[in-house]
Amino acid sequence: MTVSVQRQSDPEGTERVLRSLPEWFGIEDAVHNYVNMAARLESHIASLEGVTVGVALVERHFAHSAELALIAVHADHRASGIGRRLVEAVEDSLRGEGCRFLEVHTVGPSYEDAGYAATRAFYDSVGFTPMHEFHKLDWDGPTLILIKTLN
Numbered sequence: 507m508t509v510s511v512q513r514q515s516d517p518e519g520t521e522r523v524l525r526s527l528p529e530w531f532g533i534e535d536a537v538h539n540y541v542n543m544a545a546r547l548e549s550h551i552a553s554l555e556g557v558t559v560g561v562a563l564v565e566r567h568f569a570h571s572a573e574l575a576l577i578a579v580h581a582d583h584r585a586s587g588i589g590r591r592l593v594e595a596v597e598d599s600l601r602g603e604g605c606r607f608l609e610v611h612t613v614g615p616s617y618e619d620a621g622y623a624a625t626r627a628f629y630d631s632v633g634f635t636p637m638h639e640f641h642k643l644d645w646d647g648p649t650l651i652l653i654k655t656l657n
């Protein structure tokens with residue numbers, strides 16, 4: 507079975523992916539917010555036999571930088587290379603538009619959590635560098651900001 511990645515929006519598929527990951531996306535308001543974002547932001551989806559199994563959303567704040575606003579791979583398909591392919595698709599698209607930096611926010615290391623430790627290991631593997639941990643930025647605990655240059 508071949509996974510294909512394309513620039514496409516699929517709010518319903520995005521919701522299905524998020525609901526398979528309650529450890530990361532267990533807050534109802536946050537899920538609704540991401541599903542709304544899937545309809546309005548640049549979206550890349552990974553699909554398997556026509557079914558969305560992964561999603562990456564990109565928000566542009568400035569001309570030469572962008573934020574990876576969401577990345578998620580369905581629980582049944584994690585750790586099989588789909589997240590890396592989504593990041594590569596996002597990078598290719600941004601480079602083509604002259605964008606030079608990609609940032610991402612996640613839960614910071616001062617909050618002990620095995621799930622988010624795995625998320626940070628993923629970001630490290632795909633080339634992001636931690637820049638700064640802030641407290642009470644996106645939630646009540648620590649937020650880590652990571653960045654990657656798009657050469």
Ligand SMILES: CC(C)(COP(=O)(O)OP(=O)(O)OC[C@H]1O[C@@H](n2cnc3c(N)ncnc32)[C@H](O)[C@@H]1OP(=O)(O)O)[C@@H](O)C(=O)NCCC(=O)NCCS
Pocket residue numbers: 527530577578579580583584585586587588589590591611612613624625627628629631632
């Ligand atoms: C994080 C996530 C998007 C990664 O996607 P994925 O398809 O599982 O990851 P991949 O299989 O593409 O892995 C890419 C690299 O990251 C590394 N990696 C992935 N998960 C890892 C883990 N749990 N521990 C250590 N390394 C990990 C892999 O070793 C791989 O490196 P390699 O290609 O050199 O072997 C996915 O696991 C996910 O949806 N997690 C839950 C939601 C989440 O954390 N979203 C981000 C919230 S801020």
